[in-house]
Amino acid sequence: MTSIDCHRLRPVLVDLAVGTLGYQQAEIVLAHVRACATCRGDLAAMRGVASELRQPAAEAPPDEFWQQQRTAIMRRIGVEPRAERRPTRRWAIAGALATAALALLLVRGHFRAHPPAPAHSIDRLDDDTLLHLDDLLPALVPAGTLDDADAEAVAANDGADAAVAWPGEEPDS
Amino acid sequence: MDDAALIARARGGSTKAFESLVERHQRRIDGLALRVLRDHDQADEATQRSFVHAWEHLGAFRGEATFATWLHHIAMNECRDILRAERRKVSLDDVPEGRLASGGEMPIPVGRHLGALVAELPPRQRSVLSLRVLGELPFADIARAEGISENAAKVNFHHAVRKLRAWLAGKTE
Numbered sequence: 001m002t003s004i005d006c007h008r009l010r011p012v013l014v015d016l017a018v019g020t021l022g023y024q025q026a027e028i029v030l031a032h033v034r035a036c037a038t039c040r041g042d043l044a045a046m047r048g049v050a051s052e053l054r055q056p057a058a059e060a061p062p063d064e065f066w067q068q069q070r071t072a073i074m075r076r077i078g079v080e081p082r083a084e085r086r087p088t089r090r091w092a093i094a095g096a097l098a099t100a101a102l103a104l105l106l107v108r109g110h111f112r113a114h115p116p117a118p119a120h121s122i123d124r125l126d127d128d129t130l131l132h133l134d135d136l137l138p139a140l141v142p143a144g145t146l147d148d149a150d151a152e153a154v155a156a157n158d159g160a161d162a163a164v165a166w167p168g169e170e171p172d173s
Numbered sequence: 174m175d176d177a178a179l180i181a182r183a184r185g186g187s188t189k190a191f192e193s194l195v196e197r198h199q200r201r202i203d204g205l206a207l208r209v210l211r212d213h214d215q216a217d218e219a220t221q222r223s224f225v226h227a228w229e230h231l232g233a234f235r236g237e238a239t240f241a242t243w244l245h246h247i248a249m250n251e252c253r254d255i256l257r258a259e260r261r262k263v264s265l266d267d268v269p270e271g272r273l274a275s276g277g278e279m280p281i282p283v284g285r286h287l288g289a290l291v292a293e294l295p296p297r298q299r300s301v302l303s304l305r306v307l308g309e310l311p312f313a314d315i316a317r318a319e320g321i322s323e324n325a326a327k328v329n330f331h332h333a334v335r336k337l338r339a340w341l342a343g344k345t346e
Contacts, residue, residue, distance in 0.1 A: 010327065010331045011323075011324045011327035011328060011331075013331065014312075014327040014328075014330050014331050015327070018305065020311075020312075041338075042331065042334065042335065045334050045335070045337070045338040046330070046331070046334045049287065049302075049306065049334050049337055049338075050305075050306045052287050053208060053288065053291065053306045053307060054208075054306060054307070066196075066199060066200065069199060069203070069217060069220060069221065070192065070195050070196060070199060072221055073195055073199075073220075073221050073224045073225065074188065074191075074192055074195070076221060076225045077188065077191070077224075077225055077228045077229075079188045079192075
């Protein structure tokens with residue numbers, strides 16, 4: 001059996017070492033190996049190297065380690081982790097505009113549903129309120145804020161009001 | 174989603190797809206690096222560098238080998254670079270005078286065992302050995318990945334083991 005050429009036997013010896021050689025071939029090669037110190041040494045080395053290299057180097061790290069490693073890798077290729085990503089100024093402005101637009105739509109919708117009474121419409125003031133406007137005038141227009149021309153116009157208007165006939169009343173004579 | 178689909182998306186610029194690839198393969202690559210480097214921090218660094226390299230060269234991945242095999246190649250190269258860089262950092266005081274005078278290559282630092290020696294093998298032998306032993310790939314797949322015959326892959330494996338055996342014998346003498 002030792003007449004087998006060791007050089008040509010190498011690929012088969014590898015198969016024997018890694019356990020992928022068929023039974024019959026293995027018997028032939030093993031017969032040679034028993035008689036050949038060189039091949040015996042090679043076979044032992046191949047098995048030993050594989051066994052040594054496959055030894056687990058340490059216990060598996062926790063999940064946090066893998067997450068951190070992944071984050072570090074993504075950072076190195078220019079990707080910030082999603083959880084820590086902050087909006088850019090551009091996106092912040094866009095967000096503010098969108099919020100403002102939404103608020104505007106909501107307010108508009110509300111007023112469409114509940115239209116407000118027109119402010120300062122004299123038609124909506126009752127008679128009592130109108131009659132008491134004179135009393136309120138000093139409070140609304142503090143003294144000295146009306147110039148003479150305004151005062152005359154107010155006085156003329158008061159005179160005109162006096163001549164107006166209110167609905168259901170006879171005009172003053 | 175399988176690796177091929179994720180790679181296609183990552184090639185299109187999807188960092189999310191690439192992150193999924195990292196998540197899927199980081200444990201295996203880190204385990205490989207740890208076996209070779211026998212140092213947690215260095216293994217972490219080698220793993221990170223491997224994925225960064227993969228991201229930057231994703232266009233060069235032709236899909237002839239699996240993504241895992243391709244990553245494995247990259248990781249082995251990164252481990253080798255780290256070991257070389259560390260060797261350059263060895264203090265001159267630690268180097269025997271005889272070796273300094275000869276100007277020969279500095280020794281592998283004490284404490285680095287078989288994994289470090291594997292990283293020193295010629296590229297083809299290193300790939301075949303690590304793919305077989307650490308990647309646990311069949312020789313047929315290794316041959317395809319390396320672009321060589323299956324027999325040539327086995328012979329490379331045999332040579333690699335012989336070399337390691339000789340180096341280990343030299344270190345223990």
